[in-house]
Amino acid sequence: MMSEKVELLHHHVEAINWNRIQDPKDDEVWDRLTANFWLPEKVPLSNDVQSWNTLTDEEKDLTMKVFTGLTLLDTIQGTVGAVSLIPDAVTLHEEAVYTNIAFMESVHAKSYSSIFSTLASTKMIDEAFRWSRENEFLQRKADIVMDRYVGDDPLKKKVASTLLESFLFYSGFYLPMHFSSQAKLTNTADIIRLIIRDEAVHGYYIGYKYQRALEKESPEHQAELKDFTYDLLDELYENEIAYTESLYDGVGWTEEVKKFLHYNANKALNNLGYEALFPKEMTDVSPAILSALSPNADENHDFFSGSGSSYVIGKAVNTDDEDWDF
Amino acid sequence: MSALSALLEEARHRDGAPEHGQDQGHDDRREELPRGASDPVVVYFSSVSGNTHRFVEKLWARKVRLPLRTREEPPVMEEPYVLAVPTYGRPEGSGAVPPQVIKFLNVETNRKLLRGVLGAGNTNFGDKFCLAADKIAAKCEVPVLYKFELMGTGTDVTTVNEGLMNLWQ
Numbered sequence: 001m002m003s004e005k006v007e008l009l010h011h012h013v014e015a016i017n018w019n020r021i022q023d024p025k026d027d028e029v030w031d032r033l034t035a036n037f038w039l040p041e042k043v044p045l046s047n048d049v050q051s052w053n054t055l056t057d058e059e060k061d062l063t064m065k066v067f068t069g070l071t072l073l074d075t076i077q078g079t080v081g082a083v084s085l086i087p088d089a090v091t092l093h094e095e096a097v098y099t100n101i102a103f104m105e106s107v108h109a110k111s112y113s114s115i116f117s118t119l120a121s122t123k124m125i126d127e128a129f130r131w132s133r134e135n136e137f138l139q140r141k142a143d144i145v146m147d148r149y150v151g152d153d154p155l156k157k158k159v160a161s162t163l164l165e166s167f168l169f170y171s172g173f174y175l176p177m178h179f180s181s182q183a184k185l186t187n188t189a190d191i192i193r194l195i196i197r198d199e200a201v202h203g204y205y206i207g208y209k210y211q212r213a214l215e216k217e218s219p220e221h222q223a224e225l226k227d228f229t230y231d232l233l234d235e236l237y238e239n240e241i242a243y244t245e246s247l248y249d250g251v252g253w254t255e256e257v258k259k260f261l262h263y264n265a266n267k268a269l270n271n272l273g274y275e276a277l278f279p280k281e282m283t284d285v286s287p288a289i290l291s292a293l294s295p296n297a298d299e300n301h302d303f304f305s306g307s308g309s310s311y312v313i314g315k316a317v318n319t320d321d322e323d324w325d326f
Numbered sequence: 327m328s329a330l331s332a333l334l335e336e337a338r339h340r341d342g343a344p345e346h347g348q349d350q351g352h353d354d355r356r357e358e359l360p361r362g363a364s365d366p367v368v369v370y371f372s373s374v375s376g377n378t379h380r381f382v383e384k385l386w387a388r389k390v391r392l393p394l395r396t397r398e399e400p401p402v403m404e405e406p407y408v409l410a411v412p413t414y415g416r417p418e419g420s421g422a423v424p425p426q427v428i429k430f431l432n433v434e435t436n437r438k439l440l441r442g443v444l445g446a447g448n449t450n451f452g453d454k455f456c457l458a459a460d461k462i463a464a465k466c467e468v469p470v471l472y473k474f475e476l477m478g479t480g481t482d483v484t485t486v487n488e489g490l491m492n493l494w495q
Contacts, residue, residue: 025374028414035416193452200450208375226341230334237330265330267448270377270476277333280481294449296456296473303442303471304489 016092023212026093029205033100036201038194040111045118048187052119055184058250063175063185064120064128065247069138070172071112073164074195076142077202078105080149081161085206088154094209101202108195115188137243141168144236155217158210159229159272163236166203166268167261169196171244174257174289181288189292196293207271214273229272233265259285366490368444369403370410371427378412378446381478386487392426400430403439408471408490410444413451413458422457431462441493442471444486449475 021027055063082102089095116125132138145168148160173196180189214222240261248254263283266276290297366387372378374394382389390401409431413422431437443466445459456473463470471489474482 028373032414032416196450197452200448204375204448211375227338230338234328234330234334238328241328266479267476273376273380275337275477276479277330277337279333280479282329283479290449294452294455296453296460297449303469304485304492 014092016096018093021093022091023093025205025208026091026097029201030093030097030100032201033097033104033198036194036198037104039107040114040191043187043191043194045115045187045191048119048185051184051186060120060124062247062251063179064116064124065131065135066172066175067112067115068128068132069135069243069247070169071109072132072138072142073168073172074105074109074112076145076149077161077164078102078109080146081105081164082202084149084157085154085161085209088157090209090213097205101205104198104202108198111191111195115191119188135243135246137239137246140239141236141243144232144239148232155210155213155225156228156232158206158213159225159232162203162207162210162271163229163233163268165199165206166271167233167265168236168240169199170260170264171240171247171257174253174260177289177292178253178256180292181286193293203268203271207268207273211273226274229269229274233269237261237265256286256289259283260289366494367403367405367407368410368490369401369407369430370444371424371430372412373414373424377476378410381446381474381483382410384478384483384487385490387490392430394426396425396429400426400433400436402433403436406439406441408442408444408493409440409462410446411458411462412446413454413456422454423461424458427458427462431466437466440466440468442469444471445473446478447473447475 018027052060079102082098082105086095086098089098116128120128145160145164148156151157173192176185176189176192179185214225217225241258244257244261245254248257259282262278263285266278266283269276366385367390368382368385368387369390369392370378370382371392372382379391382391390403390407392400409427411424411427414424431440443459443463445456447454447456447459449455451457456470459470459473462468471493472482472486474486478486
């Protein structure tokens with residue numbers, strides 16, 4: 001399997017010149033990604049041991065499964081998904097960004113192992129990895145995206161990659177956010193938040209490159225790709241629902257997780273340049289989860305629905321470039 | 327059939343002859359400004375990825391897009407407006423406000439006429455979600471009117487449209 005994973009570059013390679021940028025987005029995203037760089041060793045995971053011991057056996061088992069599931073996705077994206085985008089890159093800088101994405105996915109995959117070795121026994125870890133190899137929904141999820149990664153349409157690869165980055169992770173990400181909202185496994189949640197931040201940039205960038213490439217296609221192919229996106233999302237969604245039910249029915253959180261899936265499916269579509277599809281009543285993730293994700297998201301940021309008329313006109317202060325020290 | 331299949335069918339039906347990025351989530355999104363209403367003014371910055379642009383183009387308002395290139399001169403406003411701004415920048419929160427927006431707000435008249443800020447962002451960025459909107463609001467002493475993610479949803483568009491109408495009445 002390994003040798004046929006990805007067809008490697010066989011075109012002529014030139015020296016990359018970062019002083020001649022064709023697409024400023026490459027430069028901007030490279031800067032963002034490198035500034036976001038982190039390693040799990042910097043997070044004091046051992047502080048979660050006490051909290052781990054307060055979880056029920058069922059919650060521990062769920063956590064192990066969810067995290068091996070996430071490990072599989074990160075492994076796929078690190079060694080196949082992001083790498084498979086390199087041959088279709090339009091600029092050398094885009095290729096470089098994909099190498100960064102691929103490496104960070106491998107960091108993500110390894111960080112779950114750091115969490116495991118801190119919290120769980122070797123026996124539990126081995127059992128969880130065995131589960132990940134045998135679980136039909138997880139394997140199906142992997143098969144669906146892997147099929148697209150080895151296909152020959154560069155745009156379809158980008159769609160599959162964006163849906164993985166911006167949609168498929170979230171049945172798993174829900175769990176540490178849930179625990180975090182109850183002040184459990186908070187250091188583990190810190191690691192997951194770093195991963196969530198990275199995946200947002202990955203989904204945004206791959207989706208952006210999809211949109212740039214799509215602009216150059218015929219209207220017929222554009223329509224076909226939109227159909228392809230909808231079909232692939234539908235296929236993945238149906239499997240995600242089954243995966244979610246198999247994991248979360250026992251603890252009774254399935255309906256909440258589904259809302260989180262819908263909320264993120266909308267954002268995945270946006271990253272590809274398509275309108276959100278799930279209506280508000282299907283995406284109303286609980287404020288506690290949103291707040292675990294982003295402390296700024298939970299505060300009242302809808303001034304319009306408040307008292308309304310108490311706005312003030314901005315007071316001009318003497319401002320020059322130096323004052324705008326953002 | 328999954329809950330999504332039904333929604334996808336609706337979307338496919340709505341698309342008819344699909345044109346990328348032009349599909350409408352709700353029929354009311356592209357209505358023209360009702361007659362007799364005063365026109366809200368929205369100034370916005372959107373990078374080449376165009377998320378904020380896609381949101382703003384659905385608003386019932388006159389729109390002014392800030393130049394993509396920082397070296398271009400910013401517009402000077404002559405009437406009150408709201409500013410829609412995405413957040414960029416680094417983990418420590420520096421560089422959140424796009425330089426083109428800083429240049430625009432360095433014009434004193436523009437600061438005087440600013441009525442409020444619409445923040446575009448992504449909750450995946452945690453406590454940096456819509457940080458640029460928060461910073462501008464604090465600096466210019468105006469409220470953050472609303473925050474939305476990426477291209478915004480139909481609900482976001484409706485809420486902001488209604489809010490702007492009320493603000494301009």
